[in-house]
Amino acid sequence: xxxxxxxxxxRLLPGLAGGAAVxxxxxxxxxxxxxxxxxxxxxxxxxxxRVNFVMGNIKNHIDGKGGPxxxxxxxxxxxxxxxxxxxxxxxxxxxRQTEMRAVDGVSFVACGNTLxxxxxxxxxxxxxxxxxxxxxxxRIADLQxxxxxxxxx
Amino acid sequence: xxxxxxxxxxRLLPGLAGGAAVxxxxxxxxxxxxxxxxxxxxxxxxxxxRVNFVMGNIKNHIDGKGGPxxxxxxxxxxxxxxxxxxxxxxxxxxxRQTEMRAVDGVSFVACGNTLxxxxxxxxxxxxxxxxxxxxxxxRIADLQxxxxxxxxx
Amino acid sequence: xxxxxxxxxxRLLPGLAGGAAVxxxxxxxxxxxxxxxxxxxxxxxxxxxRVNFVMGNIKNHIDGKGGPxxxxxxxxxxxxxxxxxxxxxxxxxxxRQTEMRAVDGVSFVACGNTLxxxxxxxxxxxxxxxxxxxxxxxRIADLQxxxxxxxxx
Numbered sequence: 001x002x003x004x005x006x007x008x009x010x011r012l013l014p015g016l017a018g019g020a021a022v023x024x025x026x027x028x029x030x031x032x033x034x035x036x037x038x039x040x041x042x043x044x045x046x047x048x049x050r051v052n053f054v055m056g057n058i059k060n061h062i063d064g065k066g067g068p069x070x071x072x073x074x075x076x077x078x079x080x081x082x083x084x085x086x087x088x089x090x091x092x093x094x095x096r097q098t099e100m101r102a103v104d105g106v107s108f109v110a111c112g113n114t115l116x117x118x119x120x121x122x123x124x125x126x127x128x129x130x131x132x133x134x135x136x137x138x139r140i141a142d143l144q145x146x147x148x149x150x151x152x153x
Numbered sequence: 154x155x156x157x158x159x160x161x162x163x164r165l166l167p168g169l170a171g172g173a174a175v176x177x178x179x180x181x182x183x184x185x186x187x188x189x190x191x192x193x194x195x196x197x198x199x200x201x202x203r204v205n206f207v208m209g210n211i212k213n214h215i216d217g218k219g220g221p222x223x224x225x226x227x228x229x230x231x232x233x234x235x236x237x238x239x240x241x242x243x244x245x246x247x248x249r250q251t252e253m254r255a256v257d258g259v260s261f262v263a264c265g266n267t268l269x270x271x272x273x274x275x276x277x278x279x280x281x282x283x284x285x286x287x288x289x290x291x292r293i294a295d296l297q298x299x300x301x302x303x304x305x306x
Numbered sequence: 307x308x309x310x311x312x313x314x315x316x317r318l319l320p321g322l323a324g325g326a327a328v329x330x331x332x333x334x335x336x337x338x339x340x341x342x343x344x345x346x347x348x349x350x351x352x353x354x355x356r357v358n359f360v361m362g363n364i365k366n367h368i369d370g371k372g373g374p375x376x377x378x379x380x381x382x383x384x385x386x387x388x389x390x391x392x393x394x395x396x397x398x399x400x401x402r403q404t405e406m407r408a409v410d411g412v413s414f415v416a417c418g419n420t421l422x423x424x425x426x427x428x429x430x431x432x433x434x435x436x437x438x439x440x441x442x443x444x445r446i447a448d449l450q451x452x453x454x455x456x457x458x459x
Contacts, residue, residue, distance in 0.1 A: 044306075079306070113213050141194050144302040
């Protein structure tokens with residue numbers, strides 16, 4: 001046999017830039033206990049009533065995986081939920097949670113369309129937000145296409 | 154080496170009918186900037202309070218990708234949200250939005266179970282709906298299996 | 307040609323433990339009508355107001371696929387929705403639905419963090435729950451990584 005299963009995958013994997021298919025494949029192909037690569041997850045938040053719940057879910061996700069180096073989380077916020085992250089109005093608890101998750105490596109993404117609708121700029125938000133000029137829903141879809149799993153609590 | 158990375162993929166791809174794995178793979182395997190195929194997304198709508206929000210998300214998605222030819226969107230509606238699409242009761246704004254998105258190529262799918270529960274037929278709905286006789290949730294899962302990304306705003 | 311498309315896949319498949327990529331691939335690679343393997347779906351429930359809706363969705367999913375042997379469903383419950391499954395307070399209808407779905411092979415998973423917050427143990431819940439000690443959201447992500455499709459009604 002010219003190609004072992006493993007050798008075919010090793011040949012295929014290096015050229016692939018984070019497709020869903022690839023990131024979901026166990027690293028140790030053929031092993032009894034597959035070892036998955038670092039999990040990548042996009043969290044989707046739009047409802048203002050679910051802000052604290054989602055922030056808690058993300059903390060639990062990191063803890064449950066065994067630490068911030070075990071999972072890469074992107075939180076994409078669009079719609080009315082984004083208003084909760086205005087620095088001038090955010091609760092002290094949300095401010096603290098946002099800071100701690102940023103230290104953990106969580107990326108915060110604000111929908112550019114929502115920012116315009118709310119007449120806000122990135123500097124008006126807590127912490128360090130990346131702006132999705134293409135829109136929050138497009139960012140969510142693009143991240144899935146790059147291998148991110150999707151959770152909408 | 155008998156198979157280049159690219160040649161193996163080119164051999165595999167033509168025979169595959171839209172599996173999630175494949176549609177998510179960048180077209181230019183091995184390139185520095187992967188080019189993804191046309192994005193396919195299934196939007197999931199069940200809450201009546203989220204009808205207008207989701208219709209706006211879909212418009213933003215198309216705009217954010219650069220036009221209707223850049224993304225294939227299917228909107229699957231089940232549960233109480235479907236009642237908002239009754240032609241006899243729909244708001245003028247929803248009627249207009251539904252018409253414009255249909256022109257953009259968005260597919261509207263109504264859950265067959267919900268239609269029965271509401272004692273409605275497809276002709277009672279705005280525009281042109283496809284009926285999911287297998288149920289809205291099955292349609293959503295089947296579309297994912299065919300490579301559609303999932304967004305539930 | 308040393309490897310047919312099919313033979314490469316047959317060589318690759320046995321060594322893979324349910325990666326999303328693989329489970330989403332049609333079984334009959336190259337056939338005009340792809341035959342997908344048994345569909346695996348993780349349902350996500352966190353809102354107490356959506357308990358009955360989700361239980362109905364799962365019943366419809368099984369019926370719509372043609373029976374319990376055609377789909378493997380895992381229901382992961384976290385947050386306030388879990389309280390509805392307390393044996394001492396659950397409605398007779400929810401008790402009956404939970405029993406019937408268990409007979410259908412649906413797996414019920416309770417978030418370990420939520421159980422602690424509610425000061426509940428697995429024996430306090432209806433039927434037979436698996437506890438996700440790693441947390442409900444981690445379980446949801448891990449199941450997706452193992453090839454489960456995601457539905458959040």
